[in-house]
Amino acid sequence: MAVRYNPNPARITEPLYKVEELEKSPLYTVLCGGKELTVYHTDSFDYVIPVVDDDSPLSFQVKVSKDFQKAVFRPAKTNVQAQISGRELSFQLEKPSKVTLELDGNLKTPLFILCTKRVPKPEKVDYLFESGKVYNVGTLEVKAEETVFLEEGSVVC
Structure with a gap:
């Protein structure tokens, strides 16, 4: 409608x-600058929305609840490289941006990281x-x- x-x-x-009633991700836990962010789940993807005050670089840790071998960030031009240790990824965004994380080429479980700047009311x-x-x-x-x-x-x- x-x-x-x-x-x-x-x-x-x-x-x-x-x-609080929205479904949370069963697959991903995300920390940005050491602070845990809520990761939401839909039937097509999971997403997190870090809200920032400026264009400073952002450090992320993503914990995954299942084993994986390969992590790819899109768009490829962002050139994000993650350090992988077991089921955890650590990476940095040089400036707040919108990127997608794909694990093992699985297009059914992407994580959208949708950074946005805080806007005063x-x-x-x-x-x-x-x-x-x-x-x-x-x-x-x-x-x-x-x-x-x-x-x-x-x-x-």
């Missing part, structure tokens, strides 16, 4: 449920998606001069 522009934005931004917000909540808006047509803001930790589908 597509949701078109609604003059009552509160209706569109009513959460379906809480982020504007004073005027027409559509607010609050942290810790999950929303399914379908299609949201935003008119000129309207502002949409996703707080860190919100999930919008």
Whole structure:
């Protein structure tokens, strides 16, 4: 069901449920700068969203719950090289970016690492998606001069 522009934005931004209710990855555990991040699971992939303040390099540790032999990062132009020790990978991103980790060429279990920069909340917000909540808006047509803001930790589908 597509949701078109609604003059009552509160209706569109009513959460379906809480982020804590989303399925977590059974395969991956991710640490960024030593801090554990939540890794979410879908039927097609797992993903993690590190939120950063600047373009500084990021150090990652990924723990995998099953054995693997080879790790490949995409896009290849990122040239990310991981150190592998047992079921753990350590690697660095020279700057925050979006990369995909594939283990043993298995396209059914990728890990998407989707780094994003923190954005301060504007004073005027027409559509607010609050942290810790999950929303399914379908299609949201935003008119000129309207502002949409996703707080860190919100999930919008």
